[in-house]
Amino acid sequence: MDTASLHHTYMRAALDEAEEAYSVGEVPVGCVFVHNNTIIGRGRNRTNESLNGTRHAEFEAIDQILHTHPPTVFAETDLYVTVEPCVMCAAGLRILGIRKVYYGCGNDKFGGCGSVFEVNKDHVRSEPTYEAEGGYFREEAIIILRKFYVRENDHAPQPKRKANRVLKTDIL
Amino acid sequence: MGDKGSLGESAGSEIEQVHGDEHTRGLQTVEVYRTAVDPKHASKLIKAVCQQYPLEDLAHLKRVKKEQSDNGTILSVLLAPTNSSTQPELEQFLSDNEIPYGPISTSQVSRYAAVTREQFDEWKQLWPMNFHPHSGKENVSLTQEEVASAQTWMRHALEESKVLRAQGKIVNVAIIVAPITNSKIASSTDTRNDHPLHHAVMNCIALVAERERKKRESESTIADSGIHEDCNGELANCTKQFVGTGKRRKLMDGEAESRLLTVVNPAAGADKSGYLCSGLDLYLINEPCAMCSMALVHSRIARVFYAIRQCHGGLGSAYKIHVHPSLNHHFKVYRDLCKAEALAAIGEVTQS
Numbered sequence: 001m002d003t004a005s006l007h008h009t010y011m012r013a014a015l016d017e018a019e020e021a022y023s024v025g026e027v028p029v030g031c032v033f034v035h036n037n038t039i040i041g042r043g044r045n046r047t048n049e050s051l052n053g054t055r056h057a058e059f060e061a062i063d064q065i066l067h068t069h070p071p072t073v074f075a076e077t078d079l080y081v082t083v084e085p086c087v088m089c090a091a092g093l094r095i096l097g098i099r100k101v102y103y104g105c106g107n108d109k110f111g112g113c114g115s116v117f118e119v120n121k122d123h124v125r126s127e128p129t130y131e132a133e134g135g136y137f138r139e140e141a142i143i144i145l146r147k148f149y150v151r152e153n154d155h156a157p158q159p160k161r162k163a164n165r166v167l168k169t170d171i172l
Numbered sequence: 173m174g175d176k177g178s179l180g181e182s183a184g185s186e187i188e189q190v191h192g193d194e195h196t197r198g199l200q201t202v203e204v205y206r207t208a209v210d211p212k213h214a215s216k217l218i219k220a221v222c223q224q225y226p227l228e229d230l231a232h233l234k235r236v237k238k239e240q241s242d243n244g245t246i247l248s249v250l251l252a253p254t255n256s257s258t259q260p261e262l263e264q265f266l267s268d269n270e271i272p273y274g275p276i277s278t279s280q281v282s283r284y285a286a287v288t289r290e291q292f293d294e295w296k297q298l299w300p301m302n303f304h305p306h307s308g309k310e311n312v313s314l315t316q317e318e319v320a321s322a323q324t325w326m327r328h329a330l331e332e333s334k335v336l337r338a339q340g341k342i343v344n345v346a347i348i349v350a351p352i353t354n355s356k357i358a359s360s361t362d363t364r365n366d367h368p369l370h371h372a373v374m375n376c377i378a379l380v381a382e383r384e385r386k387k388r389e390s391e392s393t394i395a396d397s398g399i400h401e402d403c404n405g406e407l408a409n410c411t412k413q414f415v416g417t418g419k420r421r422k423l424m425d426g427e428a429e430s431r432l433l434t435v436v437n438p439a440a441g442a443d444k445s446g447y448l449c450s451g452l453d454l455y456l457i458n459e460p461c462a463m464c465s466m467a468l469v470h471s472r473i474a475r476v477f478y479a480i481r482q483c484h485g486g487l488g489s490a491y492k493i494h495v496h497p498s499l500n501h502h503f504k505v506y507r508d509l510c511k512a513e514a515l516a517a518i519g520e521v522t523q524s
Contacts (some may be wrong), residue, residue: 001366051388052381053448053470054374062369071368083294088494091486092369095463109498112466116498119462124483124490 009103010034011079011136014104017044017084018144024049025151028144031057031081033065041065058089058113062068062096069110074098075128082141084134087112090119094127101132104141185317185479188511190488190505194287199456201280201297202230205251205262206237208274211346217457220269225252233283234300250299271299295445299516322477325349325455326510329359335459336361342499343518346376351474357452373456377471380449395447449473457514459485459507465493475504479514480524484503 001009010032017030019043031040043061047053058081067071074096079085082104085093088113093101106115112130113120121129146168209217218235220244230253237248252261260275266273281299286292291302314322329345336343347359348419361376362447449471454479460468468476476487476494487505494505 023523048379051384054377054467054474059369063367066367086470087464088202088470089465091461095461107482109500110466112462116496117462124462125483152256163405 001059007136008038010078011082011102011104013039013042013082015137015144017042017138018141021057022148027171028148029057029081029083031079033061033074033077033079035077037067040069040073040077045163054088055088055151056086058093061109064083071096078102080136083107084113084115084132085143086109086133086160087109091115091127093130094125095125097128098130100130102136103132104136105132105138105145106134112127124160152160186508187314187322187506188508190492190494190507192492194284197284197291198299199291200283201298202283203278204226204230204281204299205254205257205276206248206279207251207262207266207276208246208248210272211245211247211294213271213273214249216269217249217266217271217273220265220271221249221251224265225257230281230283232301232303232327233281237300250279250281251276270307286306316434321351321354322455322506322509324479325370326457326479326512327454328356329455330455330510330514332359332361333517341365344372344456344458346372348376348380348449348465349453349455350451351453352451369463371461371464371513373454373460373469377449377467380471416425447472453477455509457518458482459487459489462486462491462493465491468500469493469501472501473503475506477506477509479508481507 014030017032018028019030021030022028025046026048028045030044031042032039041061042056042060043064045057046055046060048126052129058079059083065077074093076091076099078091078100080102084103084105084107085101086107087110090101099111101120104114108115110116112118119125120132173372198391212234222235226249227235233250239246239248239249251257254452262276278312279299279458282295282301286295286301286303289303289305292301296303296514325347332345335344342362342364343361345359348357349355350357357380358374358376360379362372363370363375366503396436449468451474453475454468454473458480459478459482460476461482463486478487481489484490488507492502493499496502
């Protein structure tokens with residue numbers, strides 16, 4: 001397969017993870033980690049089920065990988081994630097020495113790879129920097145998030161009633 | 173840079189609140205058009221300009237400046253920023269509204285709202301401003317009791333750290349505390365040698381979550397066992413809620429914790445109980461890194477106290493993640509708590 005279709009295959013797999021999150025009422029973000037053209041870890045958001053706000057898709061997959069691989073594997077591993085990693089995940093990936101990150105849509109509220117901070121390549125830490133490149137299945141990544149946010153989130157401290165909300169399908 | 177408050181006068185503590193940059197910024201100005209107006213036309217003019225030229229991001233400015241002169245009081249009205257209108261446009265607007273006005277001139281006024289009293293006193297000299305000292309950004313001093321309590325918790329952490337140091341382990345300790353009852357919810361050390369992301373904060377947040385999961389499991393088991401005896405359908409749901417509440421009260425009394433602030437202190441917010449780390453405080457020897465700082469945002473922590481700054485730290489040194497405008501949760505951060513003791517305890521070897 002050529003590079004473009006490989007990217008699509010892996011991002012499709014990340015979107016499948018996001019779909020699963022959506023189906024169980026979690027914020028629909030999903031990811032896969034790819035090493036030597038093999039998916040070595042999959043994850044999706046699990047913050048509601050775990051009652052732990054740090055259980056983002058990336059952390060779920062990283063824990064899975066570290067059960068069977070040494071931490072050095074990340075230097076030759078790429079991440080495909082449906083949404084730009086948040087500041088926490090972006091910083092964690094820097095610590096792990098990830099090779100590259102491909103993401104679907106940007107995250108202007110939390111994003112750590114350029115949106116809010118640039119922890120993937122700023123000079124705060126001495127660990128190697130990494131590139132993060134967005135735009136892979138961006139529309140799909142946005143639509144599934146919108147589908148989620150028009151639903152009511154019973155886990156929020158003060159659930160908002162959203163009966164009048166409509167799903168916007170136009171993408172700028 | 174945080175400005176030094178008078179937080180910890182007791183016991184030689186150097187504790188300092190870490191504010192956002194808006195606390196330390198100097199005066200920056202923006203140019204506006206103004207005009208003098210006869211007091212008897214003032215209200216008509218103000219009403220018209222407020223409608224046509226709302227102040228928007230200059231809402232901290234007052235519309236009217238009162239000045240005394242030999243001829244009595246002169247009222248000046250702020251018309252609009254010079255970057256959003258022109259003098260001919262404003263003259264036309266005033267004529268159309270049949271408002272007699274004096275010559276239009278320009279003035280420099282403060283671009284930003286003041287968040288400290290000092291900024292307010294200086295900046296209002298240019299043009300009158302509003303000031304809301306309790307808007308949440310103002311320095312809220314800790315009471316002496318709070319400082320004493322914070323020192324006690326930090327010393328607990330430092331005691332634990334001595335053991336770690338003796339064992340040759342990474343020296344950082346996190347303790348999560350319920351401030352309402354002053355009781356420990358969880359504590360943890362840094363285990364990054366087993367897992368590169370298992371910093372003390374991440375471990376501690378995970379423990380709080382695990383504890384809440386277990387509590388909910390035991391509650392639902394007890395509640396369920398009560399229902400099956402005599403209820404079903406809709407009534408069962410009511411009973412379930414009732415039984416659940418009853419059990420909560422018992423746990424509350426027994427464990428004296430604030431995760432269920434609803435019962436102890438309704439003012440603390442009924443909706444927040446047991447939601448992540450809402451209402452809880454964190455004590456940490458070393459300033460958290462960016463990952464851990466953002467994890468605390470996601471966890472809705474209430475306050476963070478740390479002893480030793482780290483050059484790559486996320487709560488004051490390299491970033492100020494706790495007050496970043498785009499993030500959906502802000503919290504208070506106090507640093508340098510028991511700093512001298514901490515440096516002695518950890519032997520000046522610092523880790524995030």
